Amino acid sequence: MATTPTAPTPKTNRIGLQVMDYRGSKSTLCAGCGHNAISERIIDAFYEMGIEPETVAKLSGIGCSSKSPAYFLSRSHSFNSVHGRMPAIATGAAVANHKMISIGVSGDGDTASIGMGQFVHLMRRNLPMIYIIEDNGVYGLTKGQFSATADLGSKLKSGLANELPAIDTCALAIELGATFVARSFSGDKKQLSALLKAAIVHKGTVLLDVISPCVTFNDHEGSTKSYKFMKDHEEPLHDINFVPVFDEIDVEYEPGSGVDVTLHDGSRMHLSKLEEDYDPTSRIGALTRLAQAREKEEVLTGLFYLNSSAPSFTDLLGLGDTALVHQPESVTRPGKAVLDAIMEEYR
């Protein structure tokens, strides 16, 4: 997934760390679980971007997906919270220390059912964080009940068909104010890596819905979130290449061969057009294209929407260069004269 195909794989990254410095403990998820592949891509992305692991905060809710922060970046602090409430923990942590990179891992049940209330408000605030939904359409940890992202007509192992329409978390995120909204597939190494690296430099809410087949409860005939179904129905919007700002060899693309979008730090994403006219900066265009994909029963992947100019929640709060957690006591506790003056007001 290197963006510079000619460069040899380095033993260390630009801050001198090896890929093992980004690993976590051994996964306890099922062999072949899509979530493990996502953890691998996260390790690669943070390694390749040369991010200090100590500057990353990992957050999660409850479920198979939410266990996965233990399986990557063991040098980063992590908070495995309660079901559906990762957004609240993330909001408090990201505001208290906005100098860190927050990455949250949730699942489709954790996000679209029990956590829907907090999810929509996090999207609405454009909190600077990467919010990954490891989306398999099913509750794994409680042994295979439908989640709210299960497609209409998709079947459980028992043959039971889902009778309710799926919630499209990407369309919802775009509607509500998230500024980097993409869908990918845990088996699509190249696309997922490029999206994750771009997500790291984005300053705002990144919603990354990653279809991640559940090999135990949702990988059978009739499931719309199986490896086979995804291989047959994935419709990438574009080929994505990510060029970080520090990359010495800047790749130049032929004019007219695609769309180039610039991220906050000057990094660029190159989206090779598979479809003419797709503009990822158009909110209405993104929503329209998602609606069309749903009608055609195709699983559209790619970067649907990007807005690099909208203020993030920490921008709106007006936070300065010093993280709130680093404010000294001389700042956080006003002096005696302040109290004396206030007492006078109450006399």
Next chain:
Amino acid sequence: MRLEPCLRKRRVTFSMASTEVAPGTGTGNHATEDMVVNNFSIKVATVNGSGSQSANAILMRTVFLMGVPVSGKNLFPSNIAGLPTWFTIRVSKDGYVARKHDSEILVSMNPESATEDVTNLKPGAVVVYDEPLKLDTLRADVSFFAIPFDKLVAPVAPEPKLRKLLRNMIYVGVLGYLLQLEQAELETAISKQFYGKKRATEINVAAARAGYEYAAANFQPVRFKVERMNENAGKIIIDGNAAGALGALFGGVTFVSWYPITPSSSLIEDLIDLLKEHRREADGTPTYAVVQAEDELAAIGMVLGASWAGARAMTATAGPGISLMGEFAGLGYYAEIPAVVWNVQRVGPSTGLPTRTQQADLLSTAFLSHGDAKHPMLLPASMKECFEFGYTVFDVAERLQTPVFVLSDLDLGMNNWVSEPFDYPEVKLDRGKVLSKEDLDRLGSFARYKDVDGDGIGWRTLPGTKHPNAAWFARGSGHNERAQYSERPEDYVNNMDRLNRKWETARDVVPAPVLERTTPGAKIGIIAFGSSHWATVESVDELAKKGTAVDYLRLRAYPFNKVVAEFIATHDRVYVVEQNRDAQMLQLLKMDVDAAEVVKLRSVLHYDGHPLEAETITNSIAQQEAK
């Protein structure tokens, strides 16, 4: 510890003037009757939303400025406008500030409640009423003063929309004359209320004067009189929510998340104003953040996230919000994340009596969670304690690395109280056991949940600490000492037992109880806490007058320290005074004291939604003692 100064100065002997006197009339001369000086209550009955709050605050402040001990209680409905509301002001030369059942002065502005309000008065009372209500035919044993409010307000307020508000200032002026309030202090109180608003001050002064002049022209002062004392030098008038907000400011609060709920909202709103003013850099950059959350689940979650990151974080709520915070409170307990939560208690569900006071969230807060969990609770009784606990609660939460709750209530939080001014915190912030990068350079590594100091409290690191071994994985109870995932029975038991050692440590970290009153040889003990304190001290004096000697211990926190068990052990009977039906504090005590002591515990319960009165306690104890 010590008593509030206003009580310390209070005389022990009593010279209560009798209220059982011959009825008077509005035009009567009371000079020959027994004068009642600085010892009566005023009840103002209005319609909710009619803007009487300012008028009542001015009335209370005028008495305060005359140096006389005074307290005010707003008894209001859950309604924006239209339902009956009452404001009571107690003037007490002896410094008693609890609610008093009977009022000697009634201001009757609300047709809906007027008949009942007048009927409930004791003989000899004074009624100031809106002339068209024609209340003077209701009974002959009280004095009626008919005031033509509409006629008096018209020349003062040319704009009709102001008249509704200024009618209230007319009764302030009328009472100013009848109760012989000092006019200069009344006008100072008006200026204070409308500080910086010249026009508002002028028209309110004019309205008060119109009321005063009308009364002077038509009536004589009544036998209830406010006479200057010198009990309020240097003191302030404040409500508990404002005091709590100030405490948080001086506790270094840096992150606040909240969801509005009566009666806690003004605590956060006051705090937001304070932070805006006192927590900005020269260029306006805030050194704090406030997030209005989507619900209480998110509010407590954000607090835990910010606390985990290393900020002093808090939220404030009431009972229904506490219910919603249950799951996160449990996680905070098990993952050992500090959090500060104010629970300004009130009655029941949202469709209960949300604007009425109670102390009925003790059990639900103490054990808020799933599984074996328990939380420290601080129990402020005064404005000074709302302030002091407002900052020390952060020290307690960070020292103990656990959610800590401050249990105030509507009576403390939303009513105005006279208080000594607050003292600036003497000790530095206690941020608890936090390892820095330098510590880790020296130590090499650490085990998050290992009891290295024997107090049950481990050392933590904050996210962002730039050391390869700084990180730990926060999760519930399924972990070993190194915060690694574990379902081994011995790891679970070790962890739970260490949490209990921490609980033992907490007993001496939270504020200690205060032995408020002792009587040599007293066999009877009283235990009370929070806003019940003020009726309790008054009741102790009432009981003494009846020949019942008691000692009184005031709880200031849960878990209890050993003083509480000693107090129970050294008395034959101990009455636990609390404002709930199920004797919740008594239940907590039962869990804590030796089984042999449990039989000594008895209850004094009050749960009608109105602030507790001394009479309730005195009567209950007298009845139980007579058995």
